[in-house]
Amino acid sequence: MIKRPDYPPRDTALVMRMVLIALIPGIVAMTVFFGPGVLFNLTAAILTAIVSEALCLRLRQRELKPRLIDLSAVLTGVLIALALPQAAPWWLVIAASAASVTLGKHLYGGLGQNPVNPAMLGYALMLISAPVAMTTLWINPLTTPDFLTAWSAFLGHSSDAVTGATTLDLYKTEFRALTATEASRNPLFTQAHLGFIYGYEWVALAYLAGGLWLIYQRVITWHTPVGLLTTLLVISAFFSFDPDTATPVWVHLIAGAGIFAAFFILTDPVSGATSPKGRLWFAIGVGILTYLIRTHGQYPDAIAFAVLLMNFAAPMIDHYTRPRIMGREASVKGPGGQS
Amino acid sequence: MTEALLTVGAGVLGLSFIGLLGGALLQYASKAFKVDGNPLVDSIDALLPQTQCGQCGHPGCKPYAEAIANGEAINRCPPGGQETVDRLANLLGVESLPLDADETTADQDLVAVIIEEECIGCTKCIQACPVDAIIGAAKLMHTVIVDDCTGCDLCVDPCPVDCIDMVPRPKAPDYWMPQPPNVISSDRFGQIGMQHG
């Protein structure tokens, strides 16, 4: 029995390394069910992220080595690659990764200074700039492509046989006309191993395992994942009184980026709220916005927009969630002081 | 033709009506919400260093505060330094200006010292001091209460024997300030420690 550490890891580079390690199960599961395209995306995104980071640091005449070995750029690259459609062409991956690192991070001064989540900024930029590629190039886990198909998709020649919209998107488009029982006859559900959605369930489980390990290692706190997942669960359960029109609760939790985001995206400490209470509110806000945009908005998955919106609200959340300082009657609320 | 005239007339009438109505409302408001004095002056005065030196062209800090409230430039206070200009800009929500002063006079905390052997006891400096920081009587040697001196140097010119010097304000013997920690390279403008001290 290994003792749970008393403190978070004592080194920034170690933190980044541990997050990367925690992502490995998810990456493996993704590769199994969505094909080798995941790995192509990862490689391209990581390389682009490192090159962009180095270029920006050089432009600012900063030391390259400490920032490159702390792997923060690699982590950004990995996160954006995992968020992109698995059959995304190379230019999309490179553009997203470069935008994340340069616009999302270095424009604001580099590590620790960015107000918004770099990966989600890159994702949202791509979603606006290349909406078709971002919504139709998702792999259907029932038709996992082989190496060559994936490679040609990476080069920009995706085949409609293996790609399509995400399950969440299906609920908004095709399944809208169907009843709940009809929708559940889709092979995605009937062939599922665990009774949820084929493929997605394993990926979600893998991310969950990595995330729980991070909590155990005190790299992240429970507030963010619990806040997001509970909110999604409660809201979608509340609105699922009519199963024929509502997207099922577990689809909300498993099909989209829910679990991945709860443990790996929202937990970005730089752009989120900073106190435990603040993190909880931040995650609840993301949950509400995600549900709103998923069900009523135009875009299939809403985590990116919800995260960006809450990133902008984070400073205000910080102002109103300060803990009570010992020796004071009440906590200091609200903004103050000159800046 | 008549129709057009009618339209124009209606428009003119309508607009005049709105104008009249609005004018009446504003007339009423200007009476109902009449403000006596300007509380803003006190907020501005609180930011000024209270040296009462008159370098801004006003006889004291309060008058300058009043002038700022009436729209005078906020950068005329050399004893306050750039810091005061920035704070005023912040209070008033306007762009900060560079301090309007020579490099040499800005940001130096000075006090007046009377060279006591040379003092002839003319009391001219006592009359000039805006903050009653000089004590002494006619024909007797004067001295400056260092803690009360604001360093305005208004006493220097009136002295007929030129026995008043401006020297850096003496610090308490046990005064000290921690060294600022090393800063990893940064493009930030304002750094604590560089700003004041």
Next chain:
Amino acid sequence: MAEYQIRRCDRQLEGGIHPETHKDLSTTEPCVFVDDPKRLVFPIHFSGGGPGEALVAVGDTVSQGTPIIKCQSGIIHVASRAGTVIDITDHAITHPSANQSASIIIEPSGLKEQSYLDPLVWPFDADSLRNRAIEAGILGLGGAGFPSFKKWSDGTQTLIINAAECEPYLTADDTLMRIDTHSMIRGACMLSRTLDIKTIVIGIEDNKPEALEAIEDALKESRSDCFFDIVLLDTKYPSGSERHLVWLTLGIEVPTGSRSVELGVIVHNPGTLAALSRAIDGKPITDRIVTLTGEALKAPKNVIAPIGTPINHLIEATDTSPSSLTSITVGGPMMGYAVTEFTAGITKTTNCLLARDVEIPPESPCIRCGACATVCPIRLQPQQMVFALKGGSLDLAVHEGLGDCIECAACNAVCPSHIPLAEWFRLGRFEVRDQANEQRLASEARERFEARNARLERIAQEQEAKRAARKAKTADALEKARKAREQTA
């Protein structure tokens, strides 16, 4: 036998850290006296108790106990050994400012000449005790150096003996409680009797069983009628911070901006009380226990050293060559400061000299991970404060609670980016103090300016009134004269 109870603290320190204590480095060796050094250094302004003035001149001969410095607060520092004042000059000092400051340098003669005070004989009142504390130079020996007599107000209900000694490596208080238990208990009882204090609380961390045993033995022999409440604290840093100790032992949260004294609670270090006991017998503070420890010292131990002993003399006392060290930490690893000039003499607040080779990894940017906030014992958000300070906004940092920071440096210990947070906060707190001072001077100047204007106006009005009266009078006289002339005409 004095009444006492031992209980385990039922409160948990929020935040805080469990550093490796390394206490056994220095407690395994017995505490010894060091040989008198060749010279003793007494900084005039930095001996504790505020800026001072020298009471002796170069060439004067002093005995052990001769007053040599009188501080602004009244505190008198005495020569710790008999000898000759050979110089009064700027000298390196044991102080975080790392400056030189005017110091009295005494060459010990090796003679046993003593000039002590007359013993205070019971019954005496609080004022005589305060006077005695001033004459004997009694300061908080825990590190802050606050003049003890200022804490002794009437209406004090509780005395807390701060025996927590939560800083790693430090064992000076532990040692004192083992070898000088009776003095400590006697000092506490004397103080309590004079101030009419009923309860004495001893807050002690549970990693000092020997000291606890010694205290129990001493209490069994004591004839005090005070009630001793011994509270065993979990070993956690910073349970020995005054605020936290008061909360842990009594459950009282000292409000921001006030001190525990205002709530009728005084907190003293064991050493201070032991010194007080000796002062009542007439002996001012001339020596103190210093922990010499750290992996870089060959024979770490606790020593009893004369105040003013140069640091290099103490390093040599551990069989270590001073030239092998580049800097030494004064105080513990958490709140101590580095001194590089080993000729500086120890002061009454020097409780530990720590020599170790630690390489602090290079700083990297803050990623707002919040590790510091989870260990902050007063629930601040250090990540927000340091962001504000680095960005140059003192006001914002103050809004976040900079004024409440106790500079315990628990945040430094857990920061994954190795940011010297506590140093930033200390600098910020100094800046705040400076600004408050400036503001006070400005508002005083404003008051005087306005008073002067009012006075000038009044004088002008009076003169105007006088002139008007005179004019009226002349006009009256003229009128009369005219009438008289008319009548005559």
Next chain:
Amino acid sequence: MTDLLLIIVSAALVNNFVLVQFLGLCPFMGVSSRIDSALGMSFATTFVLTLSSVVAYLLQSLLLIPLDALWLRTLAFIVAIAVAVQFTELALKKTSPLLHSVLGIYLPLITTNCAVLGVALLNTNRAHTLAESAFYGIGAALGFSLVLVLFAGIRERLQLADIPAPFQGASIALITAGFMALAFMGFTGMIRL
């Protein structure tokens, strides 16, 4: 009732005046450097927007339509808004002088603020009823206030951040506003009115 709520949500989030319709950018950039002045500006704008959309509606239905003088609409609205703003200014000067000085030139600027005129004109274009006009005004004002205050919070952080020298000040603020608009695109298509 649902309609009115939808109008508010639509005007506040989906068709946010600042970030989606790009109206009222001047005060958005000008008064967002401090949170407290942003809050003050939000209150002032909320008041003026609600007031002026009601006033504009009344003008439209009671004066301009009966007089058949719709061609005077813009002119008449400007006059009405100017009065409303002037009134707010006088009231503010009395009740909160500091806020008045902080809002500085921006209060009179509300007069010519395209958001205010925009609300009035959009209201008439969409043939809103009185209640709808008022709620549209409130919604627009809430949306404006929301983004203004959030943006002020972000800018306070940006002022402390280690922004590369060429981007400091207005340029990073504009870029960030752009990203904020990007985030608000997430609301696209949520309500079709």
